[in-house]
Amino acid sequence: MSTSPADLVREFHRAFGLDVRSTPTEVPPALAEQRKNLLAEEAAEVAEVSHGGLLDRLAHELADVVYVAYGTALVHGIxxxxxxxxxxxxxxxxxxxxxxxxxxxxxxxxxxxxxxxxxxxxxxxxxxxxxxxx
Ligand SMILES: [Mg+2]
Incomplete structure (x- = not known):
């Protein structure tokens, strides 16, 4: 099994019926808004644990940011x-x-x-x- 972020996130999107595009494309505004909010939530969670938090929490939230960013790219076909x-x-x-x-x-x-x-x-x-x- 590939462990590249792009492959993992594609597997997730297919399993959960989320958007997958293969050519860079604009997406409907509601979907763009949802992706923006997901990434903002995860970035805020990184900020919460960046100071004085446990290292496993920081690692978790950093991985969430990467996961959501790859998902947003996939939704846009990037x-x-x-x-x-x-x-x-x-x-x-x-x-x-x-x-x-x-x-x-x-x-x-x-x-x-x-x-x-x-x-x-x-x-x-x-x-x-x-x-x-x-
Ligand atoms: Mg998170």
Whole structure:
């Protein structure tokens, strides 16, 4: 059995009769609203246990966020693995050729002059996305 998040969440959606699309597609507003609320609930649960909570609770809620995010991608017909690869490619360009890394005071890695933004539109187009008006 595959343990990739995309495969697990697809199995869940099929088992429970939830939406599954295979091409990037807009969805009805009510469904988009439901997905937004599900993700917001899970993100809030991460926030609740981020400080001083037990580590198993944090792990649980983080996994819920990933699960719901993959579900939302599936509902929209987005291959989220491919999008993640593109985000990673872009993030890695935050390291300059000299290996130097710029950080904000709170530790967040900043974009340097060699930073290349992700082209998520191109990834979705390769998946068959045809944006309206384009
Ligand atoms: Mg949860």
């Amino acid at each position: 291959d989220l693995d491919a999008v993640l690869v593109e985000i990673h490619r872009s993030n890695m360009t935050k390291i300059g050729p000299d290996g130097r890394i710029a950080r904000r005071a709170d530790g967040k890695v900043l974009k340097g002059e060699h930073y290349r933004a992700p082209d998520v539109s191109a990834v979705l187009r390769r998946q068959g996305w045809r944006p309206e008006g384009a």
